[in-house]
Every structure is written in C-alpha cells, then in structure tokens.
Amino acid sequence: MNTSSIDILEQVVCVSLDVRIWSGRRMLKKEDLMVQGTLPPSDLVSLGSKKIIDPSELSVFNAMKKRMERACLEYGTRFLGGYAVPLERFNELSAELNDAVNEATMKKQDLLNRYDSLIDSWCAKHPTYEAIIRKATVPSPVVDERINFNWMSFRVNPVTNDEEAEKRLDTQVKGLGQKLMDEISKEAEIIYGRSFKDKQEVTQKIIAPIRRLQKKMVSLSFVDNRIKPLSKEIDDVLDALPKTGKLKGMEFFALRGLMELLSDDERIRAFSSDDAKATDDSEDVITEEVTTESVVADEVTSGDEIEEADIEEDVLPMPTPQKPKTQPLKGWVF
Numbered sequence: 141m142n143t144s145s146i147d148i149l150e151q152v153v154c155v156s157l158d159v160r161i162w163s164g165r166r167m168l169k170k171e172d173l174m175v176q177g178t179l180p181p182s183d184l185v186s187l188g189s190k191k192i193i194d195p196s197e198l199s200v201f202n203a204m205k206k207r208m209e210r211a212c213l214e215y216g217t218r219f220l221g222g223y224a225v226p227l228e229r230f231n232e233l234s235a236e237l238n239d240a241v242n243e244a245t246m247k248k249q250d251l252l253n254r255y256d257s258l259i260d261s262w263c264a265k266h267p268t269y270e271a272i273i274r275k276a277t278v279p280s281p282v283v284d285e286r287i288n289f290n291w292m293s294f295r296v297n298p299v300t301n302d303e304e305a306e307k308r309l310d311t312q313v314k315g316l317g318q319k320l321m322d323e324i325s326k327e328a329e330i331i332y333g334r335s336f337k338d339k340q341e342v343t344q345k346i347i348a349p350i351r352r353l354q355k356k357m358v359s360l361s362f363v364d365n366r367i368k369p370l371s372k373e374i375d376d377v378l379d380a381l382p383k384t385g386k387l388k389g390m391e392f393f394a395l396r397g398l399m400e401l402l403s404d405d406e407r408i409r410a411f412s413s414d415d416a417k418a419t420d421d422s423e424d425v426i427t428e429e430v431t432t433e434s435v436v437a438d439e440v441t442s443g444d445e446i447e448e449a450d451i452e453e454d455v456l457p458m459p460t461p462q463k464p465k466t467q468p469l470k471g472w473v474f
Contacts, residue, residue, distance in 0.1 A: 145313040146298070148363055153230045155237075155293050156222035157208055161201045162286040165189040166276040184266050184273075192276045193258050194265075197251060201287060204244040208291070211236045213327075214352060217320045217360060220296070224316060226359040230293070237291050244289035251287075255280045317364025320357070321408055324370075327353055328402035336396045341388035346395070347378060353402075354378075370408060374398065 167189060184191055215233040216225035225233055251258075259277055263270040299305040331353075335346050354374045361367040377398045381391055401407050 145310045148313050148316065149296050149298075151227055151362055152216075152219075152224040152296075153227060153293050154220060154222055154296055155212055155216065155225050155230075155233065155291060157205075157212065157237075158288065158290040158292065159205045159208065160286060160288040161205060162198065162283050163189075164193040164195060164198050165191050166278075180266075180269055180272075184269060190272065190276060192262065192273055192278075193255075194262050197258055200247050201244065201289075204240055204247070204289065208237055208240045208289075211240070213323060214356060215359070216356075217316060217323055217363070219316060219319070220312060224360075224363075225293075226362075229359050234293070241289045241291065248284070248287045248289075252280050252284055255283060316360075317366065320360055320363060320367065321405060324353065324357065325403055325405045325408065328399050332396070332399040332403050336399055339392075341386050341392050342395065343386055344384065346387070347381070350374065350378065350395075350399075366409070370402075370411065373401075373411070 180190070183195075211233060212223040212225070215229045216223040218224075259273070263273050266273065296309070298309050327349075331346070331349055335342050354371055357367050357371040357374075361371060377394055381387060381395065387395060401411060
C-alpha cells in the first residue's frame with residue numbers, strides 16, 4: 141500500500157453512525173382505500189402507506205439524525221460509508237455525538253411514554269378510519285426497537301498479504317482529498333446562496349460558518365496538498381475584514397468573491413494548482429541563486445486535471461489576483 145495512504149490512515153479515526161428511525165407507517169391495503177364511500181385524507185395515507193401516528197411526533201428524530209450527520213461533516217469527511225475524522229478533533233466530535241445520542245434517547249422515551257395517548261389522538265382526528273388505524277398499530281416495544289441512536293469509532297489498517305484488498309483501500313484513501321473538496325464546494329454554495337446572492341452587505345454573523353469551514357480544512361489538510369493554499373486564502377481574506385459592523389462595499393465583494401471561489405470546484409482546482417506551482421517556481425529561483433545551477437521545476441498537478449469539456453466556451457477559471465505588499469484588503473473581488 142502507498143506510504144502516503146498509510147500516513148493518512150494513521151492520522152484519522154473512522155466514525156460510523158448507527159441510527160434507525162421508525163416511520164410510523166404501515167402498508168396500505170386495498171380495503172383501506174374506501175371507507176363509507178370516501179377516500180382517506182392525504183395526511184392519513186400516502187404513497188402506498190397509512191400513518192398510524194401523527195408524523196410531526198417523529199420529525200424530531202429526523203432532526204437529531206441530521207444534527208449528528210452535520211457534526212460528522214463539520215469535523216471530518218465522508219469515508220468508507222462513514223466519516224474520516226482527524227485525531228486532533230475526535231474528542232470534540234465524540235462529545236457532540238454523545239450529547240445528541242443522550243438527547244435522542246430521552247426524546248424516544250418521551251414518545252414511548254405517550255405512545256398510547258398519541259394513537260388515541262390520531263384516531264380522534266380521523267374517527268371514520270379509527271378501526272383501520274388501530275388494526276395497524278404495533279406494540280410500544282416494537283417502536284422501542286425501531287428507534288435507535290448510536291455511533292462507533294474505529295481505526296483502519298490495510299490487510300496484509302492481500303494485494304487487491306490493499307489497492308482497493310488505497311484508492312479510497314486517495315479519494316479523500318476530492319471528497320473534501322466536494323464538501324467544501326457544497327457548503328460554500330449553501331453559504332453563498334443564503335447570505336450573498338442578490339445582496340450588497342452581510343453582518344459579522346457570516347464569519348462563523350466560514351471559520352468553521354476553514355477549521356475543517358486545516359485539520360484535514362494532510363489528505364491533499366491542495367488544501368493548505370486554499371485555507372490560507374480564507375485566512376487572508378477574513379483577517380483583512382473589520383471585526384465589527386456590517387460588511388459592505390469592497391469588504392463585501394472580497395468576501396463574496398471568496399465564497400464564489402470556494403463554491404466552484406474547477407476554480408478551487410485551478411487556484412490550488414496555481415498556488416502550488418508558484419511556490420515551486422519560487423523555490424527553484426532560490427536554489428538557482430545558491431547553487432548557480434539551472435533547475436527545471438516539474439509540472440505541478442492536482443491529480444484531478446481540468447478537462448476542456450468541463451469548461452464553457454470562452455469561460456476560463458479566474459486567475460489568482462496579485463496581492464501588493466501594501467494592499468489593505470485581500471481576497472477575490474468581483
């Protein structure tokens with residue numbers, strides 16, 4: 141297995157969520173369709189199933205599941221059906237997941253305590269279909285088994301003496317960088333759509349989610365060498381902003397430009413590759429002066445080339461703007 145892949149595995153903990161949520165539904169039967177010559181209302185039946193409890197009573201469990209998934213993505217990146225979390229941030233994530241599990245367990249117990257009365261209330265809301273509802277109900281112990289919130293953590297090591305298994309794992313590890321890039325782009329796109337699109341100013345509250353995104357990038361920078369220059373760009377832009385008051389004018393456009401960069405995977409690749417190439421060129425010049433020998437830099441690639449077919453006609457990735465030494469505001473301004 142590739143040495144760099146082994147190094148990456150040594151720096152991460154894998155986290156897997158074990159969450160099951162009871163749907164509160166039973167299969168819709170032919171005899172359920174017409175009662176006293178009328179069709180059941182839409183809040184009682186839908187898509188081949190009938191609801192035996194008010195769906196709003198179960199929505200909290202979907203919210204808890206999403207909360208746990210968001211926490212995993214805040215600290216880590218998707219990997220092997222779960223999440224790869226950097227060792228240095230595992231304890232933080234562990235605390236959040238444990239809190240979520242404890243809260244979900246209490247909410248489940250509350251549901252079980254009220255289960256019979258909830259069925260009664262649902263029947264009272266649909267008296268015409270009470271017989272159908274009661275016939276479809278399941279005992280509370282069944283509900284108890286079908287709602288579960290848990291999680292586990294483990295380390296991954298390659299299987300020895302199995303070259304094919306090592307290759308498959310190596311491929312997954314090498315894909316971590318692109319998965320991280322994709323997650324960054326998706327999150328930045330959400331932030332841009334909510335806070336920047338069709339607007340001319342934002343408040344200081346926008347800094348927090350961007351900082352969280354950057355913190356994730358910094359802690360996972362070891363999975364891909366394209367991450368560090370991108371993280372530094374975020375740092376440069378945010379550090380140049382005022383700490384109080386609304387962000388508007390050039391400050392707003394610099395921040396909006398940054399989010400447009402982060403939400404575009406092709407621009408991210410171009411930016412990171414250009415930055416890495418510029419760094420290598422700078423190092424070559426220094427080596428030339430010291431050794432007086434001509435050094436030719438190898439071409440720097442990101443491992444994911446930008447294909448011409450993916451670029452619209454006459455639309456090219458925006459070049460990295462030059463930053464003067466005395467420039468008061470850093471970032472991408474559009």
